[in-house]
Amino acid sequence: MAPISSTARIDPHTHTTVSDGTDTPTELVGAAVEAGLDVVGIADHDSTAGWEEAADAARDAGIHLIRGAELSVVHHGTSVHLLSLLFDPTAPELTGQLDRVRNARVDRAHKMVDLIAKDYPITWQGVLAWTTEGTTVGRPHIADALVESGAVANRDEAFTSILASRGQYFVPHYAIPAQSAIQWVRAAGGVPVLAHPGAVHRGSVLSDAEIAELAQAGLAGLEVDHRDHDAVTKVRLRNLANSLGLLATGASDYHGTGKRNRLGENTTAPTVLGEILEQADGVSMI
Ligand code: AMP
Ligand code: FE
Ligand code: FE
Ligand code: ZN
Numbered sequence: 333m334a335p336i337s338s339t340a341r342i343d344p345h346t347h348t349t350v351s352d353g354t355d356t357p358t359e360l361v362g363a364a365v366e367a368g369l370d371v372v373g374i375a376d377h378d379s380t381a382g383w384e385e386a387a388d389a390a391r392d393a394g395i396h397l398i399r400g401a402e403l404s405v406v407h408h409g410t411s412v413h414l415l416s417l418l419f420d421p422t423a424p425e426l427t428g429q430l431d432r433v434r435n436a437r438v439d440r441a442h443k444m445v446d447l448i449a450k451d452y453p454i455t456w457q458g459v460l461a462w463t464t465e466g467t468t469v470g471r472p473h474i475a476d477a478l479v480e481s482g483a484v485a486n487r488d489e490a491f492t493s494i495l496a497s498r499g500q501y502f503v504p505h506y507a508i509p510a511q512s513a514i515q516w517v518r519a520a521g522g523v524p525v526l527a528h529p530g531a532v533h534r535g536s537v538l539s540d541a542e543i544a545e546l547a548q549a550g551l552a553g554l555e556v557d558h559r560d561h562d563a564v565t566k567v568r569l570r571n572l573a574n575s576l577g578l579l580a581t582g583a584s585d586y587h588g589t590g591k592r593n594r595l596g597e598n599t600t601a602p603t604v605l606g607e608i609l610e611q612a613d614g615v616s617m618i
Pocket of ligand 2: 347352377587
């Protein structure tokens, strides 16, 4: 495997069919090679189930792989995503919490489907048809069933209408308290980075003071370069990361055809990856 060069293209945050992406882990690695990446990260929602397949594919393809997950966490009532890199997937507290979140997601999706089915022609079986065994179930899969039923044209339209966070069909699910999640990720040798902390269109976001609390709890970085951030937001977040001693990362948050995000559209600097690798002590980069 080639060492990481100072011009390496590094995209540490992407999704596969293990959650709400549309590429299998093997397809993701193929797409990463195609996109000219040197390092790709698999970061499915609340799951490490794609790690083994992605690792095999990465070894075959000769590309570096960062194994990670995007954890559903909550801080002072605000739902946030914690990109967690290179943690030990057998650490008991963290694994128990991920199981709990995935189970809660199934109950929650079922409840949302029961509500939506009163007004639109979808069924639970129809939603499950968009998942495979072990998939972390989310609103994108309900969106796929809504698209198939003809109620909406695509996932985007589903999210701005029927599936909206402030809409009548929305049901929340259990999420891990953020400070505990950060501690558990660190205890498992992982590196916790706040994913898209300024993505205001998704719902409420953390204040600078709340992010400072997470830094105090052991947060390692902020995902500054992300398509959900405008130029002003990126400047604010980069300054905040500097003042709190946090790393500034970037990533595509690629979901295959499930979202517009393209692999490598935002990347993490090789020097920042070097600092992540220095902090990581769970699993190695492949
Ligand atoms: P959930 O975690 O089940 O509440 O659903 C939120 C997930 O849906 C996030 O992880 C996003 O990746 C995904 N998502 C949000 N908006 C969209 C969209 N417009 N199109 C596709 N996926 C989306
Ligand atoms: Fe997603
Ligand atoms: Fe996210
Ligand atoms: Zn993501």
